[in-house]
Amino acid sequence: MSENGTLSSVWDTKIQQFHGGQxxxxxxxxxxxxxxxxxxxxTPKNALEASREAVSDFENHQEPAKTSLAQFLWPDDYSKHKDRLLLGNGASELIDLVIRSAPSGPWKPGPWDTQYKEYQRSAEANGRNALRSQDGTRATLLCIVNPCNPTGDYFNVGELKQWIIDNVKDGGVVIVDESMQPWLSSEFRSDSLTSQHEFLASIYLENDISVYVIHSWTKIWSCAGLRLGSVVCPTAKHCDALKKIQVPWSVNTPALAFLDAVVKDHxxxxxxxxxxxxxxxxxxxxxxxxxxxxxxxxxxxxxxxxxxxxxxxxxxxxxxxxxxxxxxxxxxxxxxxxxxxxxxxxxxxxxxxxxxxxxxxxxxxxxxxxxxxxxx
CATH class of the missing domain: 3.90.1150.10 (Aspartate Aminotransferase, domain 1)
Structure with missing residues (x-):
C-alpha cells in the first residue's frame, strides 16, 4: 500500500499514470x-435509465447521440459543425489519437503550476520531449486543460486564443481540454473555444495550426464508468483522419444512449x-x-x-x-x-x-x- 493509502493492485505506477477515484x-x-x-x-436519472435499457440493444451507431451532442454544443447552427465532432471511449482515447496524429516535435503543457497528467503520459509514450510550461519556445504540440484540473486556473476565451498564438509553431497542433468548462454558467458556450469558428478556421488556413477541443463528459454528468468523450476537430477532414486510426465501435451502446438522453436534461x-x-x-x-x-x-x-x-x-x-x-x-x-x-x-x-x-x-x-x- 502506498503512502496515501491506495492499493498497489489498482495502479502499477511503473507503467501507468496514477489516477485518483479508486x-x-x-x-x-x-x-x-x-x-x-x-x-x-x-448521475441524471433519466439518462441512467436510458443507458440501462440500451444494454439489451446490440446495435452500435453514433447517431442520434452525436447529433444530440452537436445540438448541445451549438444550439443555433449544429448542422454546420456536426461533421467536425467525433465521439470516443472517454477523453483518454481521443487525447491519444490526436497526439499520435500530430507532427513530430516537442510538446508543451498549459501555463499552470500542474495539470491533468494524461497529456504528459501520451506525449511521453509517443517519444516527445517536453518544454517547460513557462518556456518561451514555441512548441509543435500544445496541450492545455482549461479550466485546469487540479489548480482551478482558467483563461477566458480571449486569453486562451492569445496564449495559443504565442506558444505554438506554424504547422503545429493544439489540444484544449474544456472538460470542466460547462460548469461556468448557462452562458458557457460563449466563452468556449468551440464557439470561435472564425478564429479556428483562420489559424488553420493562415498558419496551418490545427486546434482540437476535447471534452470528457463523465464529470459534468457524473458517469465515469461509461467512458464518454468527444473532440471537436479543426475540419471534417481532420475528423476523418482520426477515424482512420480509431478502433471501430469504441463507444458502447449504453454510453451512446446515455449521451442522447442527458444532453436534453436542461x-x-x-x-x-x-x-x-x-x-x-x-x-x-x-x-x-x-x-x-x-x-x-x-x-x-x-x-x-x-x-x-x-x-x-x-x-x-x-x-x-x-x-x-x-x-x-x-x-x-x-x-x-x-x-x-x-x-x-x-x-x-x-x-x-x-x-x-x-x-x-x-x-x-x-x-x-x-x-x-x-x-x-
Missing part, C-alpha cells in the same frame, strides 16, 4: 467520494449552475474555520490554508502548507469513509489536497473527520 472501493464505511471532480448532483444543468457555486463557497467557509484552528494552535500565520480555483468549479484545490498536515488529512478522510485526493501521487504537490464539491450534509462528515487536524 480509494472508495476498499472502504467498508464509505459515505461519499470527495476525491473525484464529478457533479455533486450525481433542468439538471440549471440545477448544477445553481448549487455548485453556493456549495463550493460554503465548503471553503467550513474549511477556513479548520485552518484558523491550526493557525491558533501552532501560533503560526504561515500555516493558513489557501484555496485555489474559480468559484464555479466542482472542486477546491487546497494548499495545507505542510506535508505533515496534508498526509494527515488524506489518512483521516479515508478512515472516515470520505476519501479526498492527495496532491502528491500524480501531481507531485505533497502539501496540496483536492476536495470535491458535495451536498452539504455529506460535507459534515468530512469536517468531522478533520476537526482535530493539525492539532495535537
Amino acid at each position: 480509494d472508495w472501493k476498499q472502504l467498508d464505511n464509505f459515505i461519499e467520494d470527495f476525491s473525484v471532480t464529478t457533479n455533486a448532483l450525481g 433542468k439538471y444543468m440549471e440545477r448544477t449552475w445553481e448549487v455548485t457555486t453556493k456549495w463550493r463557497a460554503e465548503i471553503i467557509n467550513r474549511l477556513t474555520v479548520l485552518s484558523k484552528a491550526i493557525v491558533e494552535f501552532r501560533n503560526d500565520e504561515k500555516l493558513a490554508w489557501t484555496f485555489h480555483g474559480k468559484n464555479f468549479l466542482s472542486w477546491v484545490w487546497i494548499d495545507m502548507k505542510t506535508v505533515e498536515i496534508a498526509k494527515e488529512a488524506v489518512t483521516k478522510a479515508k478512515i472516515a469513509g470520505v476519501p479526498v485526493r492527495s496532491g502528491n501521487p500524480g501531481y507531485n504537490r505533497p502539501t496540496f489536497v483536492r476536495v470535491a464539491v458535495r451536498e452539504l450534509s455529506k460535507v459534515d462528515s468530512l469536517i468531522q473527520a478533520w476537526i482535530t487536524l493539525g492539532i495535537r
